[in-house]
Amino acid sequence: MLLREQNIDQLKNETFDVAIIGGGINGAVAAAALSAKGVKVALIDKGDFAGFTSSNSSNLAWGGIKYLESHEYLLVNKLCKSRNLLMQSYPSTVKEIRFLTCIQKGFRFPPFFVYLGTIIYWLFGRLYTKRPDYLTPKKITSIEPVINTSNAKGGFEYSDAYLFDNDARFVFNFIRSSLDNGCIAANYVSSQAADYVGDHWTIAAQDEITGETFPIQAKVLINAAGPFVDKYNETTEQSTEHHHVFSKGVHLIVDQISANKKVLAFFASDGRLFFIIPMGCKTCIGTTDTQVESPLSEVTDEDRDFILDNVNQLLNLPKPLTRADIISERCGVRPLAIEGGNGGTADWVKLSRKHAIDINKKQKYISIFGGKLTDCINVGNEVSEIVEAFNIKLKEPDITWYGEPTNGIKEQFLAEARAINLDAMTWENSAEPLSERFWRRYGANAIELVAKIKHDKNQAELLIEYAEYTRCEIEYAAKHEMITKLEDFLRRRSKISLVVRQDDLLNATGLKETCKILFGSEAEEKMQEYVDSVSF
Ligand SMILES: Cc1cc2nc3c(=O)[nH]c(=O)nc-3n(C[C@H](O)[C@H](O)[C@H](O)COP(=O)(O)OP(=O)(O)OC[C@H]3O[C@@H](n4cnc5c(N)ncnc54)[C@H](O)[C@@H]3O)c2cc1C
Numbered sequence: 001m002l003l004r005e006q007n008i009d010q011l012k013n014e015t016f017d018v019a020i021i022g023g024g025i026n027g028a029v030a031a032a033a034l035s036a037k038g039v040k041v042a043l044i045d046k047g048d049f050a051g052f053t054s055s056n057s058s059n060l061a062w063g064g065i066k067y068l069e070s071h072e073y074l075l076v077n078k079l080c081k082s083r084n085l086l087m088q089s090y091p092s093t094v095k096e097i098r099f100l101t102c103i104q105k106g107f108r109f110p111p112f113f114v115y116l117g118t119i120i121y122w123l124f125g126r127l128y129t130k131r132p133d134y135l136t137p138k139k140i141t142s143i144e145p146v147i148n149t150s151n152a153k154g155g156f157e158y159s160d161a162y163l164f165d166n167d168a169r170f171v172f173n174f175i176r177s178s179l180d181n182g183c184i185a186a187n188y189v190s191s192q193a194a195d196y197v198g199d200h201w202t203i204a205a206q207d208e209i210t211g212e213t214f215p216i217q218a219k220v221l222i223n224a225a226g227p228f229v230d231k232y233n234e235t236t237e238q239s240t241e242h243h244h245v246f247s248k249g250v251h252l253i254v255d256q257i258s259a260n261k262k263v264l265a266f267f268a269s270d271g272r273l274f275f276i277i278p279m280g281c282k283t284c285i286g287t288t289d290t291q292v293e294s295p296l297s298e299v300t301d302e303d304r305d306f307i308l309d310n311v312n313q314l315l316n317l318p319k320p321l322t323r324a325d326i327i328s329e330r331c332g333v334r335p336l337a338i339e340g341g342n343g344g345t346a347d348w349v350k351l352s353r354k355h356a357i358d359i360n361k362k363q364k365y366i367s368i369f370g371g372k373l374t375d376c377i378n379v380g381n382e383v384s385e386i387v388e389a390f391n392i393k394l395k396e397p398d399i400t401w402y403g404e405p406t407n408g409i410k411e412q413f414l415a416e417a418r419a420i421n422l423d424a425m426t427w428e429n430s431a432e433p434l435s436e437r438f439w440r441r442y443g444a445n446a447i448e449l450v451a452k453i454k455h456d457k458n459q460a461e462l463l464i465e466y467a468e469y470t471r472c473e474i475e476y477a478a479k480h481e482m483i484t485k486l487e488d489f490l491r492r493r494s495k496i497s498l499v500v501r502q503d504d505l506l507n508a509t510g511l512k513e514t515c516k517i518l519f520g521s522e523a524e525e526k527m528q529e530y531v532d533s534v535s536f
Contacts, residue, residue: 010184012214016042017392019218024054026368027224028174033380035181038395046190048488055168056332061374062160080125082375089403092440097162101265102155111154118158129159148316168492196363220364227295227335240358242369246333250303251286253328268310282499299331328498337370364390405444416450425460464510467496478518486530
């Protein structure tokens with residue numbers, strides 16, 4: 001039986017300590033922390049894991065330098081600490097990157113003043129990263145000729161961190177570690193309602209693939225529905241101190257603008273920070289920041305033009321970027337936590353990006369508002385403390401539930417990789433050796449992949465043209481990564497559909513074979529479902 005079907009069976013038949021609604025970063029870390037600590041956890045998501053906000057971020061783990069301007073020093077201090085902990089815990093995934101920032105003439109602060117801000121930021125970051133450097137326009141040009149310095153007053157470089165693969169893969173790895181620790185999780189299972197009767201919750205769940213409805217029983221209910229937290233709380237009749245307001249953010253992915261592995265940072269025409277971020281062999285540009293009423297958002301021509309106009313103005317490109325250069329788009333709403341009732345009356349500019357956790361102790365109900373990928377370890381820790389305070393026993397309260405496997409396991413993996421000369425099998429255009437990629441994506445489970453290749457060299461064959469995925473990884477994904485739709489694999493377990501043009505991808509040799517491995521007899525149907533979802 002497939003992993004998802006097996007898990008849905010268990011969701012129907014077992015009683016859980018904790019049920020989590022939502023498999024974005026907040027739900028995923030809650031599940032990872034609790035299951036590692038010995039709590040019996042269920043997690044459902046109405047779409048794919050990380051299928052909503054958590055696959056549409058800027059992929060940065062950052063201390064929030066921009067909040068220095070609004071004097072939110074405590075927040076910056078906390079986020080810098082969280083960023084450092086992520087870099088320390090996930091060295092192959094959360095990597096330091098330089099932000100090359102160019103300040104235009106007439107900007108609200110002179111460049112040297114902003115540079116002093118980066119020194120303060122570096123100090124908040126406990127000197128964990130490389131120190132900032134001040135740059136003249138001439139120096140900026142020598143480092144990065146693509147930047148248009150004709151109107152530049154000066155600039156600087158400072159460090160923050162980014163997610164090397166992407167946000168969705170980062171989130172999925174928390175889901176994977178939860179599953180390894182006994183959490184029963186299923187994607188494409190929604191909950192429309194839940195009732196607290198006696199001393200436990202009965203959650204009305206629906207399998208979004210078959211339409212079947214069934215109850216899930218749990219002592220504690222965690223609402224980690226991201227932008228839908230308020231909506232779900234209405235159905236469960238919770239009144240909370242916090243609510244959400246939404247800010248839409250769009251990113252566009254285009255061919256690589258610069259081979260320099262730096263984020264190019266500017267202040268866009270609306271005065272907000274604007275980034276040009278390396279994404280493998282492509283470049284991701286953004287973002288916008290528009291207040292919207294609904295969590296359901298889409299990219300408009302106005303968003304596209306805002307981003308393209310800014311890029312064309314700030315860079316010296318051989319020819320201006322147009323809408324035809326867009327390979328793919330990312331769009332999401334930031335769920336911003338506000339205290340009190342109506343989000344529409346909030347002071348938009350002053351809204352910070354802190355998370356807030358509201359608790360209904362009597363009904364053992366938790367709502368997670370706002371937050372950032374960067375702060376995810378704190379969310380996992382805080383949720384665990386709350387659940388323990390609800391008298392749910394944590395069998396392993398002090399276990400470290402996050403981070404890459406130990407050096408011993410890494411050494412074992414590297415030794416086995418060397419023994420079969422794994423890196424010599426790396427695809428010639430690959431950005432990195434196979435051993436690095438395997439370790440980052442699969443951690444200790446990478447040992448299983450090496451064993452497969454040792455047994456059969458064809459397992460290292462690159463299966464999809466343009467995409468860095470070997471046959472054994474796709475077989476592994478089919479078994480362990482709960483790929484229910486082709487899009488789950490192409491957009492979230494990997495970033496193939498973000499970096500490969502749709503036509504190239506649909507015509508790529510190997511895509512049909514990939515579908516067969518992932519879906520067996522349903523391969524054609526799943527392929528058609530994907531084609532229908534991307535063609536309009
Ligand atoms: C444009 C943009 C840029 C950003 N950049 C960064 C950045 O660089 N760094 C950073 O740290 N943060 C960044 N963020 C913030 C970060 O991405 C979000 O705060 C975070 O992803 C929110 O995670 P979440 O788990 O709360 O929500 P989500 O990821 O939206 O997860 C909620 C999940 O709940 C599910 N769900 C909802 N209702 C139900 C239901 N009834 N039943 C079952 N499932 C349900 C949804 O399907 C969804 O998958 C950015 C956000 C945006 C939009």
